[in-house]
Amino acid sequence: MAILDPHDPDQEDAAPIDMLESYYAAHGWDHERQDEEIVASVKGSWATYELRALWREEDSVLQFLAFPDIKVPEDRRAAIYEAIGLVNEQLWIGHFELWSSSGILLFRHAAMIDGDEDRILSLGGAELLVESAIEECERFYPVFQFVLWGGKSPREALAAALVETQGEA
Template sequence: MSLAEEFFVGDDLHPIDLVESLAADHQWEFDRVTENQIAMSVEGLWRSYAVTLAWSPQDETLRLICTFEMEPPEHRRAELYDVLNRTNDQVWTGGFTFWSEQNLMVWRYGLSLAGGQVASAPQLNHMISAAITACEKYYPVFQLVAWADRPPAEAMHLAMAEAYGRA
């Protein structure tokens, strides 16, 4: 039994307490920003991702935001927005947006826990894993469009290819 599973025994644990336990279990760097928010750094293959989860008791929603820095040239922004739309058509558990003022690519997802529902450790682990997986899958696509002047439709072929094994 993992640390997170051992920690999550009661029915009324705060969702951020559970995320904190998962972060410790995975040995991710984290900071409990407030009672309702935690920020983590998760290492991927392409880069480190900043992951923030925030609990809104009023909305009964756990929001996940996974970001990475990206400073596309101004003249490629239209193509970047095009590839973001194409990407979001393919993903099911969240969506990408680009925050131009902060130069951040952002994956967002909100988990509704309305009616007193409780998130489980496997559910939260999957939520974080899905965010990192999406960022890893589409990071090269965004880079090709922004820096290699590839058309969005062509760059999307890279995300559709599944790699097996290691080079």
């Protein structure tokens, strides 16, 4: 499999997993691909995120998951479910969820990719999938930490995390 050059104007789009593989390679991110699934590791400000994409050709859907390395203990799940509800009200694309069987928190969104036989993902589409997932994980990571370890209620955690700094230091 040849790696595409996402900066080459003649390679503006490709099969979904091929484009993501090229996008990750262009950024120098560690990644592994297996058929129609790709997993990458990206260091953010708060955590190292596992990014996982799965292409379902029969449905023309690219499912994109970002795992911010947060595992929720059983006794904190009710508070985290409330925090997830409050956080999801702030989102336009994607949502956070908690896997009940494992307690793993994740961000998920999907892209419908149609085009009959030419199911392709543009460079802009790949950027939107990846960067929006990372941005939302970075933006809301403190909310979940405040609830889990900071002793804050979900509303207090959201308010504290979304305070924007004004002015310059």
